[in-house]
Each structure stands twice: as structure tokens, then as C-alpha cells.
Amino acid sequence: MSNWVRAHTNIALIKYWGKKDEDLIIPMNNSLSLTLDAFYTDTRVTFDDALTADELYLDDMLQDFTALKKVKTVLDLVREKAGIRSKAKVESYNHVPTAAGLASSASGLAALAGAASLAAGLELSSVELSRLARRGSGSASRSIYGGFAEWQKGSSDETSFAVPVDDADWDIGMLFIVVSDKKKDVSSREGMSRTVRTSPFYQGWLDSLDEDLNAMKQAIKKQDIDKVGVIAEQNALKMHATTLGAKPPFTYWSPDSLKAMDSVRALREQGYSVYFTMDAGPNVKLICRQSQLEEIRTHLLSDFTGSQLIAARPGPALHVVTG
Ligand code: 2P0
Structure with a gap:
């Protein structure tokens, strides 16, 4: 059974720039983006009782504590929602053309939200996935959708999420x-x-x-x-x-x-x-x-x-x- 989840990166046409709430990642303004085919992240999460700490492997390399910070935020939320206590192994591959310098937290945290909730047996709606991805990185809230998406700022954890705008199936x-x-x-x-x-x-x-x-x-x-x-x-x-x-x-x-x-x-x-x-x-x-x-x-x-x-x-x- 495959439990790899893929999320594509997005580029904002109306930018997200500034937070009203830095902990919950509630933005100051709505933003609007286009999700792209060329750059994406594949991620798999395994909850494992034998682990004593969460582990993140990025392109097969074990990452340090700093890289784990945003990941841990999302894992903790999923554990809380699913009633899981085990630590997790996160394997992630960034598909970004070599040396492009475009590695984005948007595809990474969106793929993690999808993979972690799947591994935990949670069946989340797109809006719930968008809220979860948002807690890892704001722009990730928009990578739940293909085409154009708008992150509606909302005013609370419950009301701040992205929605689809247009499938971008035209000459762009x-x-x-x-x-x-x-x-x-x-x-x-x-x-x-x-x-x-x-x-x-x-x-x-x-x-x-x-x-x-x-x-x-x-x-x-x-x-x-x-x-x-x-x-x-x-x-x-x-x-x-x-x-x-x-x-x-x-x-x-x-x-x-x-x-x-x-x-x-x-x-x-x-x-x-x-x-x-x-x-x-x-x-x-x-x-x-x-x-x-x-x-x-x-x-x-x-x-x-x-x-x-x-x-x-x-x-x-x-x-x-x-x-
Ligand atoms: C955007 N950027 O809308 C804007 C435009 C950069 C410039 O979203 O702090 O990595 O994790 O929520 O999502 C980059 O910010 O920031 C970004 P956090 P994030 O795409």
C-alpha cells in the first residue's frame, strides 16, 4: 500500500506578507496563488512506538532539530487529533530541478499535512488539510489545491484556510x-x-x-x-x-x-x-x-x-x- 503523498508548490500572485498571529499563523491579508506542476514534494509518515523522537529525512538525509521545528508542529496537531502518542518517521523527497534554489516550505508542509493525517487514519476535508498545513507554513495552506487558490485570512484557527478559485485550465x-x-x-x-x-x-x-x-x-x-x-x-x-x-x-x-x-x-x-x-x-x-x-x-x-x-x-x- 502506498502512503506517499504529493503536494506541488505554489507561487503567490497576491502575496502573503505579515502575520496577525505568529503562533497560529493567521495572516494580515488574503493571498492568491497558482499551484505549479514543476516543483513538488513527496512525503511518507510512519508512526512507530519504537521511536524515542520524531525523525525527518529530507532526500535521505537525517535533518537536525531546526529543520524539524515546523514539521513537529504539524505532527503534534495530528497526534492530538488522532489520539496517537507514538513518534514519527518522516521521509520527504523534494523534486526541484537541481540547484534551482527554489525549495519551498509550501509543498513540503502541505505534503506533510496530507501524509501525517493519512498515516494517523484521519479523514480530513480539504479545508481541514489547509488549516493543518497552514500551522506548518502559511503558504502551504494554498498547496492543498491545484490551479488558483485563495488563502482567506479569517480571524481564528478555524476560519483561516485556503479555497480553490479556478482550475487554471487555460493559456497561462x-x-x-x-x-x-x-x-x-x-x-x-x-x-x-x-x-x-x-x-x-x-x-x-x-x-x-x-x-x-x-x-x-x-x-x-x-x-x-x-x-x-x-x-x-x-x-x-x-x-x-x-x-x-x-x-x-x-x-x-x-x-x-x-x-x-x-x-x-x-x-x-x-x-x-x-x-x-x-x-x-x-x-x-x-x-x-x-x-x-x-x-x-x-x-x-x-x-x-x-x-x-x-x-x-x-x-x-x-x-x-x-x-
Ligand atoms: C507568499 N511568501 O505568499 C509569500 C510571498 C514569501 C513572499 O509565503 O512563516 O514560508 O512559514 O508562514 O509561508 C513565504 O512564507 O512563511 C511566503 P511562514 P512562508 O508566497
């Missing part, structure tokens, strides 16, 4: 420009916390979000790639602007990120529907028509190497891996 794709595979200096957890506490630009960010979210949902409904791209790009730039106002200030951008943004603007001037977004790191993610993706990739080969350019299509929901 993403192209990653990998400019660095180094670990980031400021983690997203620390970065968003510092921004909420100290950046005078943070309130401006929050005030602009209802409009972005409503416009994005309209654009998705109309399958309007240009509107989706324009809103996503502006939203990402606003999020990154808040970090410059923090004390001490920080940025996730590198010179190569700016080079990638310039390439996107140049392609747009040539008539392509192509836009960018960025997360808590220097890599740049392009939003474009799936049907134009290969042409865009070919153009970018004059500025970047082939291995820096990774294409992705909309991906599926969390599922048990069969066979």
Missing part, C-alpha cells in the same frame, strides 16, 4: 529565472515579522490589497493574462517596497533580479504578454501565456543560460501517489 504558464541558489539572508518568517513591526510602508501595502485581490479574481475569471500579469507584478513590487522601509532595512533583490526584470520589460515592448513576480529571494518568476513560453525562453537565452530558465505549468491538488 510560468517561467522561472534562477539567479541564485544560495540560502537567503533574511528568512521570509523573519522578514515579514520585521516589516510588520517596523516599516512605515506596511500600512500602505495593506490598504491597497482589497483592490488588488478583487481585480485579480475578475482577471482570472475572464482569463485575461495581461490583467493577471499587471496586477501580480504591481503587487509584488509593493510587497518588496515594504522591506526597504523596515528597521534595519533589507531587500531580496540582487543585481541579477533587476537584470531579469529589465529583460521582461524589453520582451513586453516586443509585444509579449509577460510579467514578473518575486518572493523572499532573488529569483524572478515570469507569468506568461503557455503558448508563448518557449518563444520567450528562446529570447531570454541571450541573457541567461538554459539551466537558469525553468518552465512550469499549472499543477494539481494534493494527492496520494499510486504505483
